[in-house]
Amino acid sequence: MEVGPTKDVQRILECPVCTSVPLAPIFNCSKGHIICGKCRPLTRKCGLCESNFTDSRNYVLEKIVEASSIACEFRDEGCDLILRGNEFQQHIETCEFGHIRCIYGNLKNCNDSLLKMGDYLKHLQGVHNLKELPNRDGKFFHVYCLADLKKPVSIARTMSCINSDKVWCGTHVKFDRNDFFTRTLFRKDVFHFSLCIIGSEMDAAKYNVRMFFKRPDDDEKSSFFDITVPVITIKKAGKEILESMHCMLTKTMLKNSCQVKRLLEGGEKLIWQVNYNILRSKPTG
Structure with missing residues (x-):
């Protein structure tokens, strides 16, 4: 089965915490809501129902994601690639349209800001006084x-x-x-x-x-x-x-x-x- 790369499908699949397409391992709360493996260590309770998250894996959803065709999460920034789920993570880590970590680190309360490319110049001008x-x-x-x-x-x-x-x-x-x-x-x-x-x-x-x-x-x-x-x-x-x-x-x-x-x-x-x-x-x- 192959799932089409529609926004509706990606909205159904997305992790409710980071709103990205969840990649294995995917976990469940006690009432069945999901969370991706990246966000699981960050919270104990489900934001949708306040139930505790468990160590139970959602293997069915992991297989669905792996078999799906998924649009890059940086499509709004200009990336037009559509990828298989098993290729998605590697691409996101190297996508040229992905978020940029500010080069000025912790200066002026920047806190290593992670920014969209379209917002980067405004950040440099406003926070770091770039002229x-x-x-x-x-x-x-x-x-x-x-x-x-x-x-x-x-x-x-x-x-x-x-x-x-x-x-x-x-x-x-x-x-x-x-x-x-x-x-x-x-x-x-x-x-x-x-x-x-x-x-x-x-x-x-x-x-x-x-x-x-x-x-x-x-x-x-x-x-x-x-x-x-x-x-x-x-x-x-x-x-x-x-x-x-x-x-x-x-x-x-x-x-x-x-x-x-x-x-x-x-x-x-x-x-x-x-x-x-x-x-x-x-x-x-």
């Missing part, structure tokens, strides 16, 4: 600074600390009706620069970004470092970005070429400018 920069045909620049101190104190306002990493708040630009923003972090004496698109891997593959580095007071044509790298999807977490192709500079490389100011409390303030140029990738084949 939009003007650009001219994909060209824009941003001035960065880092206090290189002898004693650890509060660094610049544009800096935050996540698990001992220094992270700059991003800047946002619109180009080709897409939303891009910079992601920059400093870890173990290495700076990491990348440009992300709020979109899927397929969206990101349409663009590269050229970055060239200069002192803020130098003329427009001067640069001490110039590199072109792929744009990265916002779906990639920080660890995945570090393993992707992006721009890396050691602190020594940057310090030898950027503007350096002495600080009264000791140490130095490093100031440099990155010019970004979003490039449309050339079609292959």
Whole structure:
């Protein structure tokens, strides 16, 4: 038997707690209502009838789900795949239209927010004060600074600390009706620069970004470092970005070429400018 991928069928099958299609193991309450294995450890009582949940498995429903054709739960975000029940879980975990965990973790009471892709920019603007920069045909620049101190104190306002990493708040630009923003972090004496698109891997593959580095007071044509790298999807977490192709500079490389100011409390303030140029990738084949 194959069940058609209708919204009515999926509504009948869904777990009443997370409202997702339940995957094995599926459990029952004492009056016959179901709960998926993911939600079972989170509650003792059924939200529909207040009866206790049991360890009794609903094997019939598990077989029905396994044999059903089910629309991806992120269809409203743009995924049009219809899958067999036994393929559903693996797809949901990797779906490019799935929810995004905020890259800024617990900053500003974010609590590792899990967001729909369509809500992500609004979250960054409202919670993390992400600013939009003007650009001219994909060209824009941003001035960065880092206090290189002898004693650890509060660094610049544009800096935050996540698990001992220094992270700059991003800047946002619109180009080709897409939303891009910079992601920059400093870890173990290495700076990491990348440009992300709020979109899927397929969206990101349409663009590269050229970055060239200069002192803020130098003329427009001067640069001490110039590199072109792929744009990265916002779906990639920080660890995945570090393993992707992006721009890396050691602190020594940057310090030898950027503007350096002495600080009264000791140490130095490093100031440099990155010019970004979003490039449309050339079609292959």
